Amino acid sequence: MRRSVFIKTFGCQMNAVDSARMFSLMSSAGYLAAPTLEDADLVLLNTCSIREKADQKIYSDLGTLRRWKQRRPGRLVAVGGCLAQQDGEALRARAPHVDIVFGTHNIANLPGMVRKADRSLPTIALGMDEEMTHWDVVPHLPVGAVSAMVAIMQGCDNFCAYCVVPLVRGREVSRRAADILSEIRALAGRGVMEVVLLGQNVNSYGKKEGEIPFPELLRRISAIERIRRIRFITSHPRDLDDRTIRLFEEMETLCPHVHLPLQSGSDRILEAMGRGYTRGEYLSKIDALRKLRPGIAFSSDFIVGFPGETEDDFRETLSVMGEVRFDSSFSFRFSSRPGTRAAEMKVMVDPMEAAERLRRLQELQAMHTRERLTTQIGREVTVLVEGTSARDPGMRCGRTACNKTVNFTPGSSVGAIRSILVTGAGTHSLVGAERTSDA
Ligand code: SF4
Incomplete structure (x- = not known):
């Protein structure tokens, strides 16, 4: 009887694409998709470590999986993704029933690691594969899908003070444009009409490798027959350049929505975060986009309670929100991550105060989201x-x-x-x- 795999994905879209690659690999190795955890022979957690809460949730799931594994001999547990990369050996020391711990660059070897685990040989694979061999694995696409995510790069060189991504996903690496274009042509051939280009900082695509610039990549994708919509995520406000901004006027296939993480509206906090732009620079890019593409939608990310954030700093964030009126946003309380510069910062915001600021920010966002949605009624x-x-x-x-x-x-x-x-x-x-x- 064919064995089955149950994949649980935490975190961002990049993890979602990696999970689709993991399923492709296991499907080629003869595995079926298990409809529920109870049906599965292999459980694969693709983890996130961006915030402490995500870590806690995953370790709590691992507790449940210990009992799941005991209920039927031969079951396997594999943990991949950012938390696996971050905790490595310590993860297996804390959860010895885990058979495989594999990092963000070790996806391509998954079937081999599973075969070893079948012979009771556990694996911990955390090396940073510079060849990025997992990019050759075509992510699984559900039958009939009209939209697909396509990773164009991985990792980040920015080292923002609070962020663990450069540590767990590695330094920024871009895929070859020819590979991206051929993946998208194949997707178009299967009925995909919309592609969402993924990367931690898509605006710096190809710069290190001397690949074609990001705006040129967008133009070439737009020329592919059947591709009607192009989106990209995530843009960095510092690297979103004039050439890309101008494309929003010229290129009809480029969807009028930009996710542009602000994080804080205070210049003092933006500097402490090491974000590389000011509130004014951020707002001038929003203005330019609005002039070129009236009606364009904006979403953003915010961190409240970053070390040293005062009430005045926080009000600066609310005031930028008032100016831009974002369509939606993701907002979180600052969470200290091991190995980051912010983890060493001493002036912490009182957790109750940070929670209250988050509540105020989310209330304001809910009001703006409602406002942006209700303007559409009758249109x-x-x-x-x-x-x-x-x-x-x-x-x-x-x-x-x-x-x-x-x-x-x-x-x-x-x-x-x-x-x-x-x-x-x-x-x-x-x-x-x-x-x-x-x-
Ligand atoms: S740009 Fe900053 S926040 Fe975004 S992934 Fe890179 S280090 Fe993290």
Whole structure:
């Protein structure tokens, strides 16, 4: 009987793509996807270590997996991703029932590690593979998918004071443009119409390797037949250059949504974070984008309670939010990460105070999100139909070019591009009804 694997993914989109690669590898090794944990012979946790809370959750899952493993002989547990890279040997010392610990550059060897574990030989693989051999593995794509994520680079050279990414994902490495383009051509051949280009800092794509610049990569992707929408994540406010900004006016396939992490609105805190831009520089890029592409949507990331952040610093963040009125954002309380510069900083913000600031920021964001959604009521928006609505199986769902989810009736087939009249707005999504003619 064929064995089955259950993959649980924590963290960012980069991990989601890595998990899709892990599934491709295990599928080639004869494994099926287990519908539930209980059905699985192999459990694979693809972990995140960006915040302390993520670590705690993963170790709690590992406690559950110890009992899961005891219930049936021959079961295996593998832990990959950023926490595996960070904790390595210590992870296995804390959870000895884990058979395989593998880092962010060791994905390509997964089937071999599983075969060894079948012979009761555990593996800890944490080397940073400079050849990035896992990029040759094509990520699994669900049947009928019209949108796909494509990693264009990995790692980061910025070493922002709070961030563990350069330590666990390694230094920045870009893929060859020819490989990216051929992956996207193959995706287009399978019906994909939208690609989301992924990297920790996509705007510095190819600079170290002397590859074509990021704007040129976007142009070449845009020329691929059937690709109707291009998105990218994450942009760094310092590296988002004028050439890329101008493309938002010229290139129709470039979706009018930019995720531009601000982190803090205070110049003093931005400097302590080592972000390399000021509040003014950030706002001038937002202005330039708005002038070139009216109606463009913005989302962001915020950290509150960074060491030394005062109430005045925090109010600067709220004031930038008031100016930009982001469509959405991810916000977190500062979490000290081992090995980062911020972990050595002494002036900590009182945790209760930081929690209260986070509450205030999220309340303001909820107000802005509502405001941005309700402005759409009564308008016609164009959506790419992605599937069945999660909130109502009788409805379809799709996304606008501005990245807003729309649930609508009656429901065209997946992959259609349709014009929808927006009739209502929820907390994070829109509701509408389909117009009869194609957009
Ligand atoms: S740019 Fe800064 S926050 Fe983003 S991944 Fe690199 S080090 Fe981390």
